[in-house]
Amino acid sequence: MGAVVWLFLFLQLCNFFAGFTVADEPNEEVKIEVVFLPEKCTQKSKKGDLMNAHYDGYLSNGTKFYCSRSEKDGHPKWFVLGVGQVIKGLDIGMKGMCPGEKRKLTIPPSLGFGKEGKADIVPPNATLIFEVELHHMSRGPRSMEAFREMDFDNSRSLTKDEIRKFLVMEDKKGGKVREDSFYDAVITDVFRKSDHNGDGEISAKEYNVYEHDEL
C-alpha cells in the first residue's frame, strides 16, 4: 500500500507526454497486437490505474523517436492510464493489459501527435508504432485509501509533515532512509502541483483530482 503512495509522488515528477491533446476522430482506431501474454493474467489494466511500463516509439519508416529504456537510466515510465498523461493512442492501446504483457500498437495521427507533429521528433500526420511492455500496475495513486494512510490525524487534508512522516516511515521499512534534501524536493514538487489554493495543505479534493473523471 505504501508503495502506491510513493508512486503517486514519483508520478508528480514524471509527466512525460503530459498535456498533449488531440481531437477525437472516432473512425480512427488504435491497432492492438498482443506480442506476449503471460500465462497468468488475473489483473487487467483499467482507467485510473498507475502503470509502470516501457514504451518505444517508432515512425512508420522504422525510425525510433522515443525509447524509455535509454532515458532516466532505463527505468520504466510511470503514468496514470486513461487521463491524458500520455498520448491518447497509448491511453487507449494500453487498456486491458496484464503485468508482463507486451503489445505492438499502431496509432493513427489523430490519436498521436496530430497535424502538428512534435517539434523535430515526430513529423506532421505521423502514424506511430509503439512497442509497449507493462511491468507493473496498481490502483490509481490518487485512491482515497492511500490518502487516508497519509492523513495521520484524520483531518481530511495532508500537511507537509504528514507526507514527510509517511515517506520516512516507508523508507525505514525498506531499510534506506534518504537525505532530508531529497524529501524536501519531493514534497515541494508535490505541493507545487497539488496544493491548488496554496494554503499549505493538500485537501482530499485537491488530492483526488481523478475522482470525478470516470466515464
Ligand SMILES: [Ca+2]
Ligand atoms: Ca492531516
Ligand SMILES: [Ca+2]
Ligand atoms: Ca490546499
